[in-house]
Each structure stands twice: as C-alpha cells, then as structure tokens.
Amino acid sequence: MPKKKLLVLAGDGIGPEVMREAGLVASWLERERGISFDITEDLVGGAAIDAFGTPLRDSTLQSAKAADAILFGSVGGPKWADQPFDNRPEVALLRLRGELDLFANLRPSIAFDPLIDASPIKPEIIRGLDVMIVRESAGGVYFGHPRGIETLEDGSQRGINTEVYTTREIERVARVAFELARKRNNHVTSVEKCNVMESGLLWKQVVTALHEREYPDVTLSHMLADNCAMQLVKKPSQFDVIVTGNLFGDLLSDLASVLPGSLGMLPSATLGARTSDGRLPGLYEPIHGSAPDIAGTGAANPLAQILSFAMLLRYSFDLEEDAALIEAAVAGVLASGLRTADIMSPGMARVGTRVMGEAVLREL
Amino acid sequence: MPKKKLLVLAGDGIGPEVMREAGLVASWLERERGISFDITEDLVGGAAIDAFGTPLRDSTLQSAKAADAILFGSVGGPKWADQPFDNRPEVALLRLRGELDLFANLRPSIAFDPLIDASPIKPEIIRGLDVMIVRESAGGVYFGHPRGIETLEDGSQRGINTEVYTTREIERVARVAFELARKRNNHVTSVEKCNVMESGLLWKQVVTALHEREYPDVTLSHMLADNCAMQLVKKPSQFDVIVTGNLFGDLLSDLASVLPGSLGMLPSATLGARTSDGRLPGLYEPIHGSAPDIAGTGAANPLAQILSFAMLLRYSFDLEEDAALIEAAVAGVLASGLRTADIMSPGMARVGTRVMGEAVLREL
Numbered sequence: 131m132p133k134k135k136l137l138v139l140a141g142d143g144i145g146p147e148v149m150r151e152a153g154l155v156a157s158w159l160e161r162e163r164g165i166s167f168d169i170t171e172d173l174v175g176g177a178a179i180d181a182f183g184t185p186l187r188d189s190t191l192q193s194a195k196a197a198d199a200i201l202f203g204s205v206g207g208p209k210w211a212d213q214p215f216d217n218r219p220e221v222a223l224l225r226l227r228g229e230l231d232l233f234a235n236l237r238p239s240i241a242f243d244p245l246i247d248a249s250p251i252k253p254e255i256i257r258g259l260d261v262m263i264v265r266e267s268a269g270g271v272y273f274g275h276p277r278g279i280e281t282l283e284d285g286s287q288r289g290i291n292t293e294v295y296t297t298r299e300i301e302r303v304a305r306v307a308f309e310l311a312r313k314r315n316n317h318v319t320s321v322e323k324c325n326v327m328e329s330g331l332l333w334k335q336v337v338t339a340l341h342e343r344e345y346p347d348v349t350l351s352h353m354l355a356d357n358c359a360m361q362l363v364k365k366p367s368q369f370d371v372i373v374t375g376n377l378f379g380d381l382l383s384d385l386a387s388v389l390p391g392s393l394g395m396l397p398s399a400t401l402g403a404r405t406s407d408g409r410l411p412g413l414y415e416p417i418h419g420s421a422p423d424i425a426g427t428g429a430a431n432p433l434a435q436i437l438s439f440a441m442l443l444r445y446s447f448d449l450e451e452d453a454a455l456i457e458a459a460v461a462g463v464l465a466s467g468l469r470t471a472d473i474m475s476p477g478m479a480r481v482g483t484r485v486m487g488e489a490v491l492r493e494l
Numbered sequence: 495m496p497k498k499k500l501l502v503l504a505g506d507g508i509g510p511e512v513m514r515e516a517g518l519v520a521s522w523l524e525r526e527r528g529i530s531f532d533i534t535e536d537l538v539g540g541a542a543i544d545a546f547g548t549p550l551r552d553s554t555l556q557s558a559k560a561a562d563a564i565l566f567g568s569v570g571g572p573k574w575a576d577q578p579f580d581n582r583p584e585v586a587l588l589r590l591r592g593e594l595d596l597f598a599n600l601r602p603s604i605a606f607d608p609l610i611d612a613s614p615i616k617p618e619i620i621r622g623l624d625v626m627i628v629r630e631s632a633g634g635v636y637f638g639h640p641r642g643i644e645t646l647e648d649g650s651q652r653g654i655n656t657e658v659y660t661t662r663e664i665e666r667v668a669r670v671a672f673e674l675a676r677k678r679n680n681h682v683t684s685v686e687k688c689n690v691m692e693s694g695l696l697w698k699q700v701v702t703a704l705h706e707r708e709y710p711d712v713t714l715s716h717m718l719a720d721n722c723a724m725q726l727v728k729k730p731s732q733f734d735v736i737v738t739g740n741l742f743g744d745l746l747s748d749l750a751s752v753l754p755g756s757l758g759m760l761p762s763a764t765l766g767a768r769t770s771d772g773r774l775p776g777l778y779e780p781i782h783g784s785a786p787d788i789a790g791t792g793a794a795n796p797l798a799q800i801l802s803f804a805m806l807l808r809y810s811f812d813l814e815e816d817a818a819l820i821e822a823a824v825a826g827v828l829a830s831g832l833r834t835a836d837i838m839s840p841g842m843a844r845v846g847t848r849v850m851g852e853a854v855l856r857e858l
C-alpha cells in the first residue's frame with residue numbers, strides 16, 4: 131500500500147492539544163495495522179498570522195493540494211479579533227474550501243447514549259438521534275460576488291453579499307446527499323427558502339429533477355429553512371440526511387450539533403470531487419472551535435478530533451474497518467465512564483486530554 | 495378619542511377562525527372600555543388569489559397604508575403551492591412589509607409556566623424564558639437586487655439573490671432594539687456573520703457605533719449567527735433582546751419560538767417608523783402559520799391571534815392598560831386548565847377555538 135499523504139493543520143487554541151492525541155492514534159495504526167502515513171505538519175490560522183503574517187501561506191495551500199487528505203484542528207481566538215476582514219484566521223478555512231473546491235461539508239449529529247443527560251433536549255426526543263447534514267461549502271453567499279462595503283456620497287455605507295447557486299453546484303452536492311442516504315435510511319430532506327429566494331427556488335427545482343432522474347429509490351422531501359430550524363428541535367428523529375446551502379447549513383448544522391449536548395464529540399468532513407485516479411480529497415475537523423478559554427489547561431476533549439481522523443480514514447482512504455475500530459474504541463472509553471469536563475456528569479470519572487487520548491489507545 | 499382605523503386581514507387556513515375570536519375581544523373593548531374601532535376587512539393571500547387572482551390587491555395595499563394598524567391572520571397552504579414565484583400567498587406579507595416599510599419585526603418568545611411541559615427543552619433550561627427578537631424585515635436578501643434565475647448558454651441555470659444593508663437600515667432597527675432593551679433587561683445581542691459576510695461586518699460596525707453614541711447605558715454583545723442558533727438551545731436565558739437581519743431573523747425567531755413548546759401562543763408585531771403625527775404603523779400576526787391540516791376543524795388555538803391584538807393595542811394604539819388586561823385574561827384561562835389540542839397536556843381540559851375564545855372573554 132503506498133504511503134498516504136496527510137497534511138496536519140492543528141491551528142489555534144486547543145487545536146494542537148487535541149491533534150496530539152489524534153497523532154497517537156495515527157502512530158498506532160502505523161504500528162498495528164500496517165498503514166503508513168506521510169505526514170506534513172504546518173501552521174494555519176492565528177498561528178500562521180503570528181509566524182508569517184497570513185492565515186494560510188501559498189506553500190500551505192500547495193501542500194493541501196498535494197495531500198491525499200487534510201486533518202484540521204481549529205482556528206481563531208480573541209487574539210486575532212482585530213485582523214482585517216481578509217486576514218482573519220477563518221480565512222484559512224474558507225480559502226482551503228474554496229481553492230480545493232471542497233463543496234460537501236458532512237456534519238453528522240449523533241446522540242451518544244451514555245451522554246444523553248448532557249443534552250438540553252428531553253431524552254425522549256433526542257435518544258437515537260442520527261442526522262447527517264450535507265452542507266454546500268464552496269459556494270453560495272460565502273463566495274458570491276459582488277461583495278464588500280461601499281461608502282456612499284453622504285458618507286453612509288452599504289454592505290453587499292451575493293448568494294449564487296448554479297445547477298452544477300446544486301447537483302453535485304445533492305448527489306453526495308442521495309448517495310449517503312442510500313447507505314443510511316434512504317431519506318433526504320432538501321432545505322432552502324424557495325418562498326423568498328430565487329436561488330432557493332432553483333435549488334429545489336434542481337434537487338427535484340436530479341431525484342427523479344437518478345435517485346427515485348431515495349425518498350425526498352423539501353423543507354423551508356426556518357421550519358427546519360424548528361423541526362430539528364421539535365422532532366429531530368424525522369431527519370436522515372439534510373442537504374442545504376452554505377449559509378443555512380452553517381446555522382442548521384451548528385444547531386443540530388448542540389442537540390445531543392456533546393459538541394466536543396462531533397467530527398466533520400468536507401469533501402471535494404473524486405479525482406480521475408480515484409482519490410477523494412477531504413478536510414476533516416472537529417466542529418468545536420479553538421476554545422481559547424480552556425486552551426493550555428489540558429482539559430479539552432480530544433474525541434472529536436480523533437473521530438474526525440476516523441472519518442478521514444473512511445472517506446479519503448477507504449479504510450472503513452480502521453475507521454470503525456477507532457469509533458468503537460471511543461464508544462468503549464465512554465462506556466467505561468471516562469469524561470472530559472465538557473461531557474462530565476455525576477458519577478463519571480473526570481479526566482483531561484492526555485488521559486482520554488491514552489484511554490482510546492488502550493481500547494484499541 | 496378618535497376612532498382607531500383597523501385593517502383586518504384574516505387570510506387562509508385557520509386565519510379566519512382565530513381572527514373571529516380576536517374580533518370578539520375587540521367588540522368587548524368597544525363595549526366595556528369605550529374604545530372605538532373603525533374596522534375594514536379584506537381578503538389576502540390564497541383567499542385573495544382565489545377571489546381576485548392576486549395575493550394582495552392594490553386597493554388592499556391602499557387600505558393598509560390608510561389604516562392605523564393591521565391585524566393579520568396567516569397565509570398560504572398546499573392549494574397554492576403551484577402559484578408562480580411572484581404570486582404566492584406569502585408575497586402579500588412581503589409586499590406589505592416592503593411597501594409600508596415595516597422594518598422591525600418583533601418576535602417575543604416566552605415560556606408560559608403552565609405550558610412548560612410541552613417544551614422539547616428541559617424545564618430547568620427553558621423556565622422563565624423571555625427573549626425578544628428584533629428582526630429587520632424590510633431589507634436584506636428578501637428585497638435585494640439583482641435577483642432571479644438566469645439560464646446560461648449551455649442550458650444550465652444560476653439563481654441569484656443579493657444581501658444588502660445600509661447604515662440607515664441597520665441604525666433604525668438597532669434603535670428599536672436598544673429602546674426595547676431599556677424597558678426590559680437592558681441587554682442587546684447583535685447577530686450577524688461578520689466573519690464571512692461584509693454586510694454582517696457593516697452591521698456590527700454600525701450597531702457598535704450607534705451604541706457608543708446613543709445607548710451607552712444598554713449593554714451590547716455581538717454573536718455570530720451560527721453560535722446564536724446553538725446558544726438559543728443551550729442557554730436561552732442569556733438573551734434579552736436580539737437584533738439581527740431579515741434572513742437570520744427568520745430562522746432564529748422560528749427557532750426561539752419553538753423552544754417554549756407552545757407555538758400556538760406566540761404573537762408578533764412588525765413596526766414601521768413613527769409618523770410625523772405620532773402614529774406607529776404596524777402589522778400584527780400570530781407566528782403560527784395557516785395550519786391547513788386543522789383548518790375547519792375548530793381545533794385551532796386562538797390565543798396567539800388574541801395576543802397579537804394585545805400587541806397592536808400596546809404599540810400602535812398606546813393602550814398599554816388594555817393590552818395588559820388581555821394578556822392577564824389569557825394567563826387566567828391557562829391557569830384555569832383550558833387547553834387547545836396544540837398545548838394539551840394530561841389532566842387539562844381540552845377545548846376548541848370557540849370555547850377558548852369565550853373563556854378569554856369571560857376572564858375579561
């Protein structure tokens with residue numbers, strides 16, 4: 131098996147701390163499962179601003195393009211709050227998504243049964259939750275032009291952004307959703323605001339046509355974004371796969387991820403198109419942020435980073451078995467009662483980042 | 495006291511049924527409190543499409559401009575799902591907001607203590623909830639140009655919408671939020687995506703400047719829209735007044751309104767600018783929709799429509815005392831154990847629209 135080229139971008143805040151534990155899992159795979167990684171590490175986000183003045187160097191972008199997959203930590207923090215709009219830590223992530231055309235952001239939201247008490251939602255509503263949000267991530271209002279702030283003659287200003295979606299952009303992300311649904315519970319909910327936005331109307335039409343043409347075996351329903359926000363709280367079990375645009379996906383996936391009450395457990399993947407030689411480029415990151423408030427205290431939960439690595443193995447490296455091993459190890463550690471502070475509950479054993487990481491290795 | 499000109503637009507589905515009960519409250523006020531209304535009724539939404547081919551006749555728009563306030567029911571339903579984009583029932587509402595420049599949509603989300611068990615959220619998180627979302631409602635991506643769907647040379651299409659906010663639009667809605675906060679708990683949270691959208695960056699800058707200049711006594715914080723969606727579920731008690739743009743406000747206010755578990759209880763107001771002769775134009779509507787599934791069954795909850803009427807009295811007619819009377823009557827009816835189907839819980843007495851309306855009158 132050729133070496134897998136992995137770019138590791140730990141980023142800011144707790145990023146490097148949780149990434150260290152994912153690195154130990156990678157070493158274990160090399161040792162015990164005969165996989166070999168060719169790992170490059172680089173700075174990104176605030177750390178790259180501090181070192182080089184820019185959140186993403188061109189050389190880092192080149193490494194990203196050359197890599198088989200990217201394992202990403204998290205970026206940002208109050209230290210860089212005053213950076214100009216085009217030089218914020220987040221720009222690194224947006225540029226990676228845009229330039230590598232990583233258009234399908236997969237955001238699973240799963241209620242881990244042992245953690246169910248941490249949910250803000252009543253247990254009877256949240257138990258068994260398993261929703262996959264497929265968020266378009268290389269288009270929409272995040273990337274549309276014209277954009278910017280202009281100053282009018284009287285000194286007042288106008289801020290402008292443009293939401294644009296093309297048939298091709300909608301089709302390719304909808305296809306990802308339909309394919310995923312086939313391996314899950316065979317249902318896709320497509321979400322937009324077609325009652326107000328023409329871009330949403332096109333979205334709905336294109337998804338409907340693609341469904342009829344290529345995925346008639348999957349059930350499809352349409353939902354307005356405001357209603358989707360309500361339904362996620364009211365009856366999340368009605369969803370299997372949700373597909374939506376970049377901006378709605380940003381809100382709805384964050385909303386979905388807070389429902390299980392264990393944000394520190396949730397990974398994500400952002401995938402591009404399969405290349406002609408069969409590779410599936412992807413960037414994998416925990417959905418929790420850089421958590422500057424607890425950075426350096428050793429209290430961060432490394433499980434989302436480790437589960438992001440498992441997603442990477444599954445999607446970009448086609449190592450389903452190894453991904454499942456890691457996921458089982460994480461479940462085992464939870465069952466054994468170990469908890470980091472963010473998922474702590476009475477009667478459990480509170481541990482820090484390192485002990486949690488070691489426990490996963492032991493389970494493996 | 496001169497007659498108050500009231501335009502009543504009951505609309506579709508359960509709209510006319512719940513409006514009837516609000517009308518009885520208006521008659522009670524005329525009888526018992528010496529207020530006289532000059533009431534005009536008209537068709538709107540699907541009902542107007544059926545009768546006249548358009549969701550909002552120009553003559554209705556003229557009545558709306560001439561009225562002191564508008565009491566609105568709800569519009570839409572599957573019957574009109576195939577209307578062209580520019581002729582959907584919802585267009586009536588959007589045109590009224592746009593043409594009357596009703597820019598401040600006030601969406602209170604309140605947890606009624608006797609209904610707390612109906613909430614999907616754990617009682618310890620939701621108890622005492624009292625958030626006011628001030629959503630900009632006459633601008634943003636709902637009204638921005640260019641917009642539409644264009645067909646490209648290869649037959650594929652592009653859907654476009656434009657998010658635009660000007661200094662003036664942001665200031666006037668932020669002012670409403672700061673003024674409301676002063677009468678409440680003195681805290682405003684301004685919500686945007688300034689890390690991704692320049693229109694959001696301008697939003698943040700304008701709100702910050704206005705705060706420093708005119709409202710330094712109110713506390714202000716800023717929050718990203720995705721984080722706000724999470725925080726509303728995780729810790730809604732941190733909010734007092736939230737001010738945000740049209741699209742984020744659409745999602746976040748619907749999200750906030752589902753938290754207490756009693757959507758059928760929540761009113762809303764959409765206000766314009768105070769006129770030179772001191773009037774405050776406004777449109778008042780329950781936030782529940784037209785609920786076509788239960789229309790005609792007599793099961794609809796009329797309380798949100800009645801509470802919308804109370805808001806109308808408070809804001810547009812400056813009749814604080816009468817508004818409070820009605821709100822107290824609604825609280826009394828709930829305390830007495832009467833429940834419509836949507837808020838039913840074990841041990842309570844289930845009633846229909848008419849009995850609920852009569853109970854409010856009796857309490858009054």
Ligand SMILES: CC(C)[C@H](C(=O)O)[C@@H](O)C(=O)O
Binds near residue numbers: 220223224689690
């Ligand atoms: C960091 C930020 C630019 C980003 C976004 O808004 O897309 C984040 O919220 C996310 O969801 O990945």
Ligand SMILES: CC(C)[C@H](C(=O)O)[C@@H](O)C(=O)O
Binds near residue numbers: 325584587
């Ligand atoms: C009916 C629809 C156009 C409207 C909107 O999106 O604004 C509704 O959802 C609302 O929130 O009042």
